[in-house]
Amino acid sequence: MTLMDKIQQMTLSRKASTLESVTTSTGSKCPHCGGTGWIRHWEDGKEYFSECVCRKKQIAESRLRFANIPETFKHMRLKNFSVTAYKDEKSKAVIRAACKYIKQYMDGFENEHRDGMGLYLYSQTKGSGKTRMAASIANELVDMGYQVKFSLSTEIIQEIKRTWDRDNDLSESKLLDQLQETDILVIDDFGTEQVAGWINDKFYQIINNRYVDQRVTIFTSNYPLDQLEYDDRITNRMKEVSYLIAFPEESVRETISAEKNEAMFCRVSGR
Ligand SMILES: [Zn+2]
Incomplete structure (x- = not known):
């Protein structure tokens, strides 16, 4: 010196x-x-x-508040996503494959982000770990510094309906703008809602605009993509920009809550 x-x-x-x-x-x-x-x-x-x-x-704290990831999943990361909870042999194979794909996706996220490529996690069984995984991914992305918004599909519909109240300061178009402009949007449980005509139109607007702007959307659903009740304009867009990842047809909700000391983890992040 x-x-x-x-x-x-x-x-x-x-x-x-x-x-x-x-x-x-x-x-x-x-x-x-x-x-x-x-x-x-x-x-x-x-x-x-x-x-x-x-x-x-x-800034990190406000990013986390904005993300609105359910409290239960606050500590979830890819490295503590349990794969031992699945008892069925077929389920184990399916979850291992899913973890492998998701690890690849996350490792190359910078490119996927640039190209607007998202994920579609699906299985018909509730409690198969899709939401846990989506929340883990969302947490990882928040940690990486991305702006993320986690929303239940039905919540989005409720929020849109609330904007119709005269007292609500947030207009419908503003809310839709927010959903369209959020860097990474996670839509949990997509397709469980009753698809009325206007719901189809609103989701088309959100998904199509995100598609055009190449923004990443991550879905979880109890339906394979081609079995969604939404019309083809929506599902075709989704197909183009989503990696489809099957989850096991086994509920692990109870096993997971009982399992305190998980012996083996899905080591997808390596961190
Ligand atoms: Zn300071």
Whole structure:
């Protein structure tokens, strides 16, 4: 370190301590930036700012709030997705194959994201792990810094209906814009709803616009894609931009809740 560096460092620490303090949302001031979220540096007499860790943390927290992943799955990641819960031999083979595909997908996510390629996780049996997997993927993507929104299909319909109330500040078109513009949208339990004409139209609008903009959509469903009640315009779009991944026809809901010490995991992420 040269003398010049030392002087600059001293200047930096003095400047940092005089920065105007802003109290963070938690009420305590960050010791690094005094709550401003930015750290000031000086280089060759010029002033620079870099993002403080506390600001990064706050952004990550708000990203997580936005994602709205169900509380039950908060800790789910690909590495703790249990495959031992499946008892049937056929189920074990199916879930291993599913994990393998999903690992490949996640490993190459940057490219899949660019191309707008999503996933369609399906099996006719409820409780077969589709939602757990979708939530695990969503958590991983939030961790990676992507904007993700997790929504039940029926919730989307309810939300649209709520915008029809005169008192609601959020207009229908604004809500649809949000659903269309969210970077990564997870639609859980797609196809369980009764497909009235208007529902078909709204989902076409959402799915088609996301398709055009090459935005990733991840679906879970109790139906194979070609058995959905939605019309071909929707399912054809979905087919083009989704990797279809079969899940076991076995419910593991009870086994999973009973299984505390999982001996073997689906090591898809390697992390
Ligand atoms: Zn800070």
